[in-house]
Amino acid sequence: MPRPEPAYADLPPITRRALFASFLKMGLLGFGGVLPWARRVIVDERRWLGDREFAELIGLCQVLPGPNVVNLSVIIGARTHGAVGSLIAVAAILLVPVGLMLVIAAFYAAVAQDPLTRNAIAGASAAAAGLILGTAMRLLLHTRPPLRGLLTGGAAFVAVGILQWPLLWVIVVLIVAGIGAEWLARRSGA
């Protein structure tokens, strides 16, 4: 573990402290979803990855089992500090949220009855959904996929979001279709 793998060279050097602090921040601020914060911290603030690399990495994290942001922690941790890095990042993104949630759970009965709190939560939940939609928009604008990409992405949105089809099968079919389309494009365009 002490000598850095040259294979990880495309990610700038990240100290363990920075790794922990960044993922802690994502977990802590990730109300209603961590993904908008993951993109903001990794792409805008720390500049570890560009939007395109981030989208590609999240793509991998989505198709693997497990929460996508936990998978993202595993991979970015592994790329910078191997298995130890994965543990640091996963612990950081889960620890504080789990602790906070247990505190919330202890007070939930009292809080849930309070109409003002409910109103505030309703407002914040609506915005949290918007942050996730905005993240998708931003990735779309910054990566500008070709038509074939727009078609697979659009099909994923319609099938999972609107038609509520089972995610697993949608992913399997669209991975095959997406890879097939890329392969055809490379063969005819190369």
Added chain:
Amino acid sequence: MHADTQVLAEIATRFAALSLVAIGGINAILPEIHRVVVDLEGWMTSAQFADLFAIAQLAPGPNAMVVALVGWKVAGVTGALVATIAACGPSSLACYIAWHWADRLRESPTRALVQRALAPLAIGLILASGYTLARGADRSPGAFALTLLAAATLAWTRVNPVWVLLVAGVAGLAGFA
């Protein structure tokens, strides 16, 4: 003590098994978690499960954390830790292995091709999860406006999302949502 250990072991095995099928994250297998926790194990009622889900929405962090709450409900803080580790451990290990495998193919044009195919798919799925959440959250025109405002702010500005959430919370407090 013995009974406690047995319950913890059951939590661990149930969630470890769910972990490896959780493609698309925990929200994708929520119905399956419900089946195990309410129907098979009888750890809680359906209404209690819905309450836990609502609490999980209040806390920051990955939405996977509803499993920590299930563990907490069944076996306290230890249960929460066991459930979280069991639900994230196997999938994280699979991800770690998959990453090393992908890393070895880093120069291969096949990997670049697969990545190009995955990126737009990921964007479509993120859009779908935002849409699903918005459908649940937007019960009034005001809430719908807050969702649109938040989406536009994130897509076209670099305003810190904390402000978006705070403003929306205050707007909600004022009865706007």
